[in-house]
Amino acid sequence: MNDVLERLRLLRAGDAPTHGGRVLSYVYDSGLDELDELADAAARLARPLNGLDPTVFPSIAAMERDVIGFARRMLHGGASVTGTVTSGGTESCLLAVKTARDLWRRSHAEPGAVVRPRLVAPATAHAAFIKAAQLFDLDFDAVPCSADGVVAAADVISRMGDDVALVVVSAPNYPTGALDPITEVAAAASARGISCHVDSCFGGFVLPWWPVPAAWDFRVPGVTSISADLHKFGYAPKGVSVLLQRGRRRHRAQFFATTAWAGYPVVNPTLLGSRSASPLAAAWAITQHLGVDGYRALTESIHRVAQEIREAVERIPGLRVIGDPTGPAIALGADPGVPDSQRVDPHHLADAMVRYGWKIQHQPGLTQSDGVRIAHSAHLTLTPVLERRVTEFVDALAAASGDVRGRAPSDPRALLAALRVLGYGEGGRVPGPSAAWRLLRLAGAGSVSAEQPMATLMALIERLPRPVAEALLTELLARMSEP
Ligand SMILES: Cc1ncc(COP(=O)(O)O)c(C=O)c1O
Structure with a gap:
């Protein structure tokens, strides 16, 4: 029995940390053990x-x-x-x-x-x-x-x-x-x-x-x-x-x-x-345990974190908070008000943050039916536990921004052209499981892990015809659990 649990512990060791606030999506750590x-x-x-x-x-x-x-x-x-x-x-x-x-x-x-x-x-x-x-x-x-x-x-x-x-x-x-x-x-x-x-x-x-x-x-x-x-x-x-x-x-x-x-x-x-x-x-x-007062205190902590991060982002050239969020979600985007050479691409930033021990979430851009584009961004879910290391977080944000400032957003043009030639362009075919798997490997996305840079895959997803992108992502996830 112990052996089985030990194997599970080993498997869990490969997961992103669920506690401590280093993963700013998916997990909601109050910080209260x-x-x-x-x-x-x-x-x-x-x-x-x-x-x-x-x-x-x-x-x-x-x-x-x-x-x-x-x-x-x-x-x-x-x-x-x-x-x-x-x-x-x-x-x-x-x-x-x-x-x-x-x-x-x-x-x-x-x-x-x-x-x-x-x-x-x-x-x-x-x-x-x-x-x-x-x-x-x-x-x-x-x-x-x-x-x-x-x-x-x-x-x-x-x-x-x-x-x-x-x-x-x-x-x-x-x-x-x-x-x-x-x-x-x-x-x-x-x-x-x-x-x-x-x-x-x-x-x-x-x-x-x-x-x-x-x-x-x-x-x-x-x-x-x-x-x-x-x-x-x-x-x-x-x-x-x-x-x-x-x-x-x-x-x-x-x-x-x-x-x-x-x-x-x-x-x-x-x-x-x-x-x-x-x-x-x-x-x-x-x-029952937290009651209204418990939730209020935890929310106040998130509010302080949000203020601090928003102020810090204002001091980082080329990066901005998108819009005026209400609550614990913040999206970071490149500042369109500065020249390209000064911009911080949010997906390169998200990839760079991994090197500093933080995981923020890549969000692909979305071109809407009226042509207006919601730019690609990096999502932060702010949790109370982050208050303990918010200074470390904003320092990492500034340092990682410095690392990628001026770097152009990923451009998967060559890959897209190859996919078009293979018949997977706009109005073209939708790949079945085997073809989708081949295309994923061609794109260098045959396996993904928490540490792997995602900017290129995200750029590809944004630009592929939707049914093709959805088929590729389905294949990626399905292959992960296939025995
Ligand atoms: C606004 C909103 N609605 C719905 C959902 C879906 O929730 P779940 O992932 O628990 O199914 C989410 C998840 O992040 C959300 O943010």
């Missing part, structure tokens, strides 16, 4: 349960009541707001879309007519909504944003029509950290009878204590649902989020219930059937 211990103990207590049936395991319903109640208070939902604990942000978003689509179908059912409803969202909305639209058969209508990832309320509102089942706004969005114009959009949606979801998967457990310029939660009339992830700034281990719905009718529309088979009645508010209660138990324990 006791939270990990508490979460482990709670998860272990709940391990044998099956979240499928709270009538058999009423502790599950009790913990859910507490977690949903806590989130509802933080997000200013009144007694009419109820909700569900889900397995994560993507599941919360999927369920918000499914619910809105089902309600839309009920009120727009025309016998014989087949109309695909639309989901309207700024281009900065999380990809989970693209996934939801694909899974639940809606057209995803991306509203173009400014180059800084800011969407104009009027642009979202002008897309609203009878075929729109749901409008999504973010608080804040992940790519640039901007807070969408929630009040204006929700009011317009409400006037037209359209559901309006606020995705605060990222910010839901931070913004309640952050100086936010405008209301963004259930205080805003017209907001019909909100998602908030406990496994992000709720500081719970992965596998837990909440979806709150305004009104029982809406919440009940989220459920799947059937008696039309030979076994036990199946009644699920979530996508899974049998599910672990451990993430719920861990989140329950952490929310």
Whole structure:
């Protein structure tokens, strides 16, 4: 048995560090050791349960009541707001879309007519909504944003029509950290009878204590649902989020219930059937332990980190914070106001930061339907633990910027030309598994690791026809786990 665990320890040694703040995406370290211990103990207590049936395991319903109640208070939902604990942000978003689509179908059912409803969202909305639209058969209508990832309320509102089942706004969005114009959009949606979801998967457990310029939660009339992830700034281990719905009718529309088979009645508010209660138990324990004051203190720490990093970036020539983020996400981009020779390319910067022991996240640029481009950037998720070494971080940022200043962004022109010749250009073929694997190796991306420079691969992804880029990335991920 020890031998098995030793092998797992060895495997884990190859992972990026989950604690200490050196990885500025994916992980959310509060810096409080006791939270990990508490979460482990709670998860272990709940391990044998099956979240499928709270009538058999009423502790599950009790913990859910507490977690949903806590989130509802933080997000200013009144007694009419109820909700569900889900397995994560993507599941919360999927369920918000499914619910809105089902309600839309009920009120727009025309016998014989087949109309695909639309989901309207700024281009900065999380990809989970693209996934939801694909899974639940809606057209995803991306509203173009400014180059800084800011969407104009009027642009979202002008897309609203009878075929729109749901409008999504973010608080804040992940790519640039901007807070969408929630009040204006929700009011317009409400006037037209359209559901309006606020995705605060990222910010839901931070913004309640952050100086936010405008209301963004259930205080805003017209907001019909909100998602908030406990496994992000709720500081719970992965596998837990909440979806709150305004009104029982809406919440009940989220459920799947059937008696039309030979076994036990199946009644699920979530996508899974049998599910672990451990993430719920861990989140329950952490929310009980931290309470409002605990979250406030952790948020204040993140706020100080954000201020310090923003001030430091202002002092680094050629680098800038994109837009004016609200909350714990910051995107760094090259400063277009200085000559090329002075610019800091964010993807070369992200590669260089690895040499200083820090991992910031490459985000490819996005050319939107109106031609406006949101430039490629480096994303930082700021966590409380970073406060301990923020000086070290900003020093590394300055030093790594110095290393790459003036270096032109990666240009995969030769590779792109080769791919075009092979028939994978615009309007061309989409590679199958074997061809995609050959192309990846041709691009030098047959394997990726936390240390490997990513600037070239990202530049390629940005410029390839989308179906080709998606096929390559699918292949890359699929090969990693192939036995
Ligand atoms: C705004 C936003 N929505 C949704 C998600 C999806 O969450 P998850 O990765 O937990 O599925 C994320 C993840 O970063 C996010 O930032």
